[in-house]
Amino acid sequence: TQLLEQSPQFLSIQEGENLTVYCNSSSVFSSLQWYRQEPGEGPVLLVTVVTGGEVKKLKRLTFQFGDARKDSSLHITAAQPGDTGLYLCAGDGGSEKLVFGKGTKLTVNP
Amino acid sequence: KAGVTQTPRYLIKTRGQQVTLSCSPISGHRSVSWYQQTPGQGLQFLFEYFSETQRNKGNFPGRFSGRQFSNSRSEMNVSTLELGDSALYLCASSRDRLTDTQYFGPGTRLTVL
Numbered sequence: 001t002q003l004l005e006q007s008p009q010f011l012s013i014q015e016g017e018n019l020t021v022y023c024n025s026s027s028v029f030s031s032l033q034w035y036r037q038e039p040g041e042g043p044v045l046l047v048t049v050v051t052g053g054e055v056k057k058l059k060r061l062t063f064q065f066g067d068a069r070k071d072s073s074l075h076i077t078a079a080q081p082g083d084t085g086l087y088l089c090a091g092d093g094g095s096e097k098l099v100f101g102k103g104t105k106l107t108v109n110p
Numbered sequence: 111k112a113g114v115t116q117t118p119r120y121l122i123k124t125r126g127q128q129v130t131l132s133c134s135p136i137s138g139h140r141s142v143s144w145y146q147q148t149p150g151q152g153l154q155f156l157f158e159y160f161s162e163t164q165r166n167k168g169n170f171p172g173r174f175s176g177r178q179f180s181n182s183r184s185e186m187n188v189s190t191l192e193l194g195d196s197a198l199y200l201c202a203s204s205r206d207r208l209t210d211t212q213y214f215g216p217g218t219r220l221t222v223l
Contacts, residue, residue: 042214042217043200097166
């Protein structure tokens with residue numbers, strides 16, 4: 001069974017701080033996706049990374065896929081209260097079933 | 111265009127009852143996937159339907175079933191409810207889950223008493 005471990009589970013920071021969220025696995029994934037979920041809503045796709053070593057930027061968010069395609073990270077620069085939410089990584093291991101990590105709950109205090 | 115809609119948004123049932131949840135995908139999307147989200151287990155894949163056929167299934171007991179209609183709307187049914195079935199049930203639609211972005215609905219919050 002493919003598992004994705006996310007860390008930290010909870011993160012509470014002040015506005016303006018930087019942070020990094022990690023998504024690790026012992027399995028190789030053909031691609032990894034990052035989602036953000038706000039209370040009362042479904043997850044919204046932020047990015048998909050496909051190539052080992054790939055780095056993608058979305059405004060203040062930087063996503064990296066590990067060289068071996070077993071891990072990924074999400075770095076947020078100068079966090080804002082609007083970044084508050086549950087960040088989920090999900091991997092498609094080729095078995096046609098999307099596997100999700102349990103998520104990192106981020107709170108950015110003004 | 112309208113997003114994925116799920117009905118009802120909230121549901122309270124008692125043990126032993128059964129429940130049917132509904133999902134209307136984005137117009138033109140033929141793939142509908144269902145997920146169960148709990149604080150302890152996170153998001154877990156239930157099953158996926160594409161053009162009225164179940165294309166993939168997660169590791170859930172047979173009490174969990176689903177179907178898809180010719181207009182791509184989907185329903186999932188849970189029979190003989192257990193306390194552990196309390197969760198947020200999410201559906202997601204895409205043109206084709208294998209190649210396209212999934213768009214999630216807001217979910218149905220099921221509470222089993």
